[in-house]
Amino acid sequence: MSYLTAARAGFIACHACGNVEVRAAPRRARQHCSRCGAALRQRQANSISRTWALLIAAALLYIPANLLPVLHTSSLFGDQDDTIMSGVVYFWVSGDWPLAIIVFVASILVPMLKLTVLALLAITVQRRTPWRPLERTRLYRLVERIGRWSMLDVFVITLTVALVRFKSFAVITAGWGALAFAAVVVLTMLASMQFDPRLIWDAVHDESGADTADSAPRRPPDSGPSS
């Protein structure tokens, strides 16, 4: 089953309201949605270079995010610095292993997964491979969905810092790792927003006349409801 894309048929879809209209002749001219007024773009502008820029920034900040302490505890028993990983280890040794798993998944696994998946998507789109478009789109959806959960540790740090303020016994303050970590989460979320999944499908060769990329609307066969 081959599908006609809006781009090939000479249409353009509004990213905000979803309205589809005929693309105006000159490609460079700014076209605005006739329904909601949003600026229309065939594809996200400079999608891949923007994704790479945000991704590289996130990958660089991922190093201090894991090496610098996120929490600094000063108590009667001395001072202690905690990184994200040492927090996970602390939960694990003290027997709270479900908690250790939650924090490990949200703070370590999810950011790593996001960085690798987005890099993989950006590379495959750059090379215009028609390789497994459906699976790659699913990976993209997964990254979009789970990305936000990495903020978990930032919220835990915020609440911990505010609660543990016992002047004489123990005071916990936030460390610079928290800033780097929050930046990684925000940057990877921005990177996944900049990535345009339609670019995955643009490389897919439709068997029926892929070479005729003209703007004349063609008529593909009707597709019945599928499951």
Next chain:
Amino acid sequence: MNRLDLIACHECDALLRKPHHAQQINTRCPRCAALLFRSSATRLDLIAALAVAALITFLIAQGFPIVELDLNGTTSQTTLIGAIGVLWNDGMELVAVAVFCSTFLFPLVELVALLYVLMPVRSGVVPPAFDLVLRTIQFVRPWGMVEVLMLGILVTIVKMTSLARVVPEAALFAFGGLTLMLAVVVMFDPRALWDIADALRPSPAHRTRTQGGIPRASAHRR
């Protein structure tokens, strides 16, 4: 100009005809399985009612302390805003801003904006700045993280039990309720409101033109 009876999948750009009963059942793209229409779009009353309830719960959640720590008689408690303030004073201004936006500002903006468009649309009126408000909802939605905060609160509580006695306060339960309500509210796709508003603006310019030959988006019950 006439509205076309077409939609393009936002994830793979496949050109499809609008399903017959758009917005009544969940519809997926036959090519890449992206969710095109959500069934919740017809339940404007439900979404509006939940948004009002969520807004009230939001105020309770933000106004009261979340938990109290009791360490041998010395107590310490905090509201969310108080915690953000502590972070700010510790020199973590950027992190404080990120937490403030994702747990206070953006969820609040989303709820208020949703009510601003839903209330008039339910009575058949398209409010002023309709396009701008809907686009604001689309902008803030990915950044609202109340459900992540809820998990963060629970993790913090378990973490603190080894240190001191933890007393749950009003906002803890309010955040729990708010998480559940927002889960339903964010299932509502603001895109559906543009289609509904099209039907409300009774001008011949907005009549739909039918396109034959292009596959219709198939409807699936989920």
